[in-house]
Amino acid sequence: MSALTFTLKYKSAQRVDMSPLVCQHLSGMSITEISALTLQSGKLKLRVDELFTISGSDAQEIVINNSVDNLDFIGKDLDGGSITVNGDAGAYLAFGLKSGEIKVSGNAGLYAACEMKKGYLEIAGNAGDFLGAALPGNKMGMKGGTILVKGNVGERAGDHMRRGNILIEGNAGDYCGSRMTAGTIAVMGQTGRYLGYAMRRGTLLLWNQPKLSASFNDCGAHTLAFLPILFGSFKTLNSRFADASEAFNRVQRYAGDMSEMGRGEVLVKL
Amino acid sequence: MIINGVSIDATFAEAFPMKATRAIITAQNEKWAMISAQAMTGFATSVIACGCEGAIERVLDPSETPDGRPGVAIMIFAMGGKGLAKQLETRAGQCVLTSPTSALFSGIDGGIRIPLGKNLRYFGDGFQVSKQISGKRYWRIPVMDGEFLAEATTGQVDAIGGGNFLVLAESQPQALAACEAAIEEMRKIPNVIMPFPGGVVRSGSKVGSKYKSLGASTNDAFCPTLKGMTKTDLSPEIESVMEIVIDGLTKEDIDKAMKVGIQAVCDLGAANGIKRISAGNYGGKLGPFHFHLQEIMA
Numbered sequence: 283m284s285a286l287t288f289t290l291k292y293k294s295a296q297r298v299d300m301s302p303l304v305c306q307h308l309s310g311m312s313i314t315e316i317s318a319l320t321l322q323s324g325k326l327k328l329r330v331d332e333l334f335t336i337s338g339s340d341a342q343e344i345v346i347n348n349s350v351d352n353l354d355f356i357g358k359d360l361d362g363g364s365i366t367v368n369g370d371a372g373a374y375l376a377f378g379l380k381s382g383e384i385k386v387s388g389n390a391g392l393y394a395a396c397e398m399k400k401g402y403l404e405i406a407g408n409a410g411d412f413l414g415a416a417l418p419g420n421k422m423g424m425k426g427g428t429i430l431v432k433g434n435v436g437e438r439a440g441d442h443m444r445r446g447n448i449l450i451e452g453n454a455g456d457y458c459g460s461r462m463t464a465g466t467i468a469v470m471g472q473t474g475r476y477l478g479y480a481m482r483r484g485t486l487l488l489w490n491q492p493k494l495s496a497s498f499n500d501c502g503a504h505t506l507a508f509l510p511i512l513f514g515s516f517k518t519l520n521s522r523f524a525d526a527s528e529a530f531n532r533v534q535r536y537a538g539d540m541s542e543m544g545r546g547e548v549l550v551k552l
Numbered sequence: 553m554i555i556n557g558v559s560i561d562a563t564f565a566e567a568f569p570m571k572a573t574r575a576i577i578t579a580q581n582e583k584w585a586m587i588s589a590q591a592m593t594g595f596a597t598s599v600i601a602c603g604c605e606g607a608i609e610r611v612l613d614p615s616e617t618p619d620g621r622p623g624v625a626i627m628i629f630a631m632g633g634k635g636l637a638k639q640l641e642t643r644a645g646q647c648v649l650t651s652p653t654s655a656l657f658s659g660i661d662g663g664i665r666i667p668l669g670k671n672l673r674y675f676g677d678g679f680q681v682s683k684q685i686s687g688k689r690y691w692r693i694p695v696m697d698g699e700f701l702a703e704a705t706t707g708q709v710d711a712i713g714g715g716n717f718l719v720l721a722e723s724q725p726q727a728l729a730a731c732e733a734a735i736e737e738m739r740k741i742p743n744v745i746m747p748f749p750g751g752v753v754r755s756g757s758k759v760g761s762k763y764k765s766l767g768a769s770t771n772d773a774f775c776p777t778l779k780g781m782t783k784t785d786l787s788p789e790i791e792s793v794m795e796i797v798i799d800g801l802t803k804e805d806i807d808k809a810m811k812v813g814i815q816a817v818c819d820l821g822a823a824n825g826i827k828r829i830s831a832g833n834y835g836g837k838l839g840p841f842h843f844h845l846q847e848i849m850a
Binding site for chain 1: 618619620621655678679681682683684685686690692698699701
């Protein structure tokens, strides 16, 4: 069986809600049935075959070709299987992802991996603001799994994050790790202002010295035993994080945010 | 059956079901991993009074340990899961947590999960940090030399304890030399431990005693100084008997360990004063696992 492939015919004038096109919903459906599904686009409901050319049959392996940045909610609540996006993804990519993997060859918009529960998300380009965050008003962001971004991420990455890993090969915007409850965010590039703002617990693992707020206290230089295990868990990734030469276990440890619970940590490579 | 002049008795070792677990202790170097492992498995020769039986299984290469440091695998056996969990936790807390540079990891992935560092974390007094990596939870507990890293749980599996064989020799040095040779070979077998000091026990016991308060007492039938005083199992030329007790995860593991151990003893042979190999049993009434010596050596 070949992958169930959706090739975009044109860019819709309005944003498109792609949430019906996930593996568990399409499993067992014929191409005719899938074609007849409707996708919300602004005030319109568009048939899937109006927007996409459909081919292949394996609903556990979905491919979206020619993807553009107004296709929102790709992989929403995905529970097993894989989605490969060739091109950009809109907002709310991998929203509530439960299991399985999603790979995007381009950039992703706002709120990628919002309230993600488990699984794996890989973005080859950049990600927008609120990566792995909670919806506005909600208290729990990402609860598990791994996000790998090879480019840069916007502001508030990991806002209210609770568990899991966010791995960023590029730079992170302001407020990275804000209001984190737990989990790990690793940034190989530069970080912006207000790093770890109001974080309660969790780890921000950095390759470069950040500009820290006054509410983070220096705990000194340390060799931490858990870091080799953490880096070991990245070995299977298609990423610089898998490169043994990028791994380290000697860090400067800062504790914070002392204006909050203060059990979080910023670990900076030495 | 006679091997190299050593008579193999037509008898069997009788063993019992136990619960077992394995933990991996790592440290800055092998010396400190070993110190910690020795402490953790100290006073763990017999469930009769120690609460568990434990020993070092083997030294691990850094490439085999979760954190890439030198390590030692230890195994602990107990009669029940509750007792095993208690012993494991107490020993981990007093002997590994306290040992400089140490870290503690699960040595069995499957089985029933029992606490390893799960409750030790409270030593961190609120400063402990949890990290879930590849589906496993670790606790980072701040201590005075840095951080003590402990995996939250390890696996408890069904196992067998009490496999054994007796080495009957013409002199005490010859019995000991034979047991040392056996232990050296048996330590190469995975999934088994020989919990007594140096792997060898000189005070084999029988069930019961003339004293009501004791459940076990000296195995007088195999005590050479009592040859003329009791219903002895020894021939006149036997001057010393030593026993090797084996606990293992499966019957096959114990079979293998007994085979290489007995073979090592027989390789020394009658020329080195080794006369007989026997085994301890209770008539087959107490333990469901029987290790027949002649079948193992066939």
